[in-house]
Amino acid sequence: MNFLSHYYFDRDTDNCYFVLGTVLPDLLKNADKNVILHPEKLKHTDKNVNHIIAGWNKHLEVDRHFHSDDFFLTHSHQLKKELTPAIVGSPVKPFFLGHIAIELILDNLLITTGEIGINEFYDHLDSCQEETITEFLKFAEMKDPEKFLRFYREFRKSRYLHTYINIDQITYALKRICMRVWPNPFTAGQEASMTTILLNYRLGLMDVFMGVFNSISAKLTLPGKN
Incomplete structure (x- = not known):
């Protein structure tokens, strides 16, 4: 799941460090795709660092349930099939595109249906002290925390x-993600075709997409932090 879909499960949480932890694995991948951290079993003397670790573990649990859910398996596969003709000649693997596309569509639907508030999400991130984030990153043995902090x-x-909120920006986000692996993933024509496909697919999910969030919520064992 993407940032806002992870936030959905802890949208009522008051603890900014826990919220940060729930999206931190993906933030780190965006900052530096080569960074691999495993703080899952660590315990610190600072409670806020431990809240980040708890949020990190919640992220891992949510992703485990999501990637095994019938909703993800069905719609990532269907999106792969529908997007494949639009990207003929592109180096991007269709299964990768289907995987990322369904995650971004879910974020869009959470915003446009009012299930989450983006400003509240950013308020949480803004409330976290950089000193605490740095301590977490050092504790997890990241060699250059400042690189992440700049990002x-x-x-x-x-x-x-x-x-x-805009579907054409979902296509742009897909392109940016693909550019981490492939320098020039799509032509302008391919992007236009992808946008049309994503728009139509999104409309078909509007009445049913909350099912996956309800399904995952029922399986979660790790609570939020208030």
Whole structure:
């Protein structure tokens, strides 16, 4: 799941560090795809660092349930099939595109149906002290925490997730993700075709998409932090 879909499960949580932890694995991948951390079983003397670790573990649990859910398996496969003709000649693997596309569509639907508030999400991130984040990253043995912090400051400043309300920006987000692996993933024509497909697919999910969130909520064992 993407940032806002993870946030959905803890949208009523008051603890900013826990919320940060629930999206931190994906933030780190965006900041540096080569960074691999495993803080899952660590315990710190600082309670806020431990809240980040607890949120990190919640992220892992949500992703486990999501990637085994029939909703994800069905719709990532169907999106792969529908997007494949639109990207003929592209180096991007269709199964990768289907996987990421369904996650971004879910974020868009959470925003456009009012299930979550983006400003509240950013308020949580803005409330976290950099000293605590740095301590977590050092504790988890990240060699260059400042590299992440530079990305994190820009991520918060840009308020980029607000753009997910527009389907053409979902295509742009897909392109940006693919560019981490393939320098020039799509032509302008391919992007236009993808946008049309994603728009139509999104409309078909509007009345049923909350089913996957309800299904995962019923399976979760890790609570939020208030």
